[in-house]
Every structure is written in structure tokens, then in C-alpha cells.
Amino acid sequence: MPDPIILRVLTEAGVAVEDQAVSIVAPGEAGYLGMLRNHAPLVTTLAAGRLSWRRGDGRRRSVRIGDGLMEIAHNRCTILTSRVEASTAEAPQ
Secondary structure (H helix, E strand, C coil), X not given: CCCCEEEXXXXXXXXXXXXXXXXXXXXXXXXXXXXXXXXXCEEEEECCEEEEEECCCCCEEXXXXXXXXXXXXXXXXXXXXXXXXXXXXXXXX
């Protein structure tokens, strides 16, 4: 498997999520954004909603986030948000 995307979700309290992903879907203000490895550099605002990602082993994970900002560059995705709610693990598909 090629190098994964490093995902970090930060709140005022600190690091809420730190994981590796092969794909990420985030709630943008104009609609959901999908990201794969080697995505073009991007900084954007996020709306409250469900952030989901798929790990290299096929497992899917998700959390609900508040509004915030997201930066993706060099296979690193950093999200700054006002809140993060319970994460879920889903079976591989």
C-alpha cells in the first residue's frame, strides 16, 4: 500500500483524531469534499457534519464535527474545528 494520508483533527482541547487514511470525505460549506492521496493543496472552510475516512485495512471511521477549517497538502490533512463528537468504526466494504 502506498503511503497513507495523515489525518489530524484539532479542537481547542487538543488532538481529537490522529489516524491514517486512503480516502477522506469532509463536509465543505458548498457540499462534501472527497480527497485521495496526492490531492492538490487546498485550504477551505468546513460546515458542521460528518467527517469520514477509510483506512488502509478497509475499515471506515467517522466523527461528527463542528464548523471549521481544513488544509490538505503533501498527503497531510489537518482540520481545525469547534467540536468533535463520538467516532464510529464500520466494517470493511
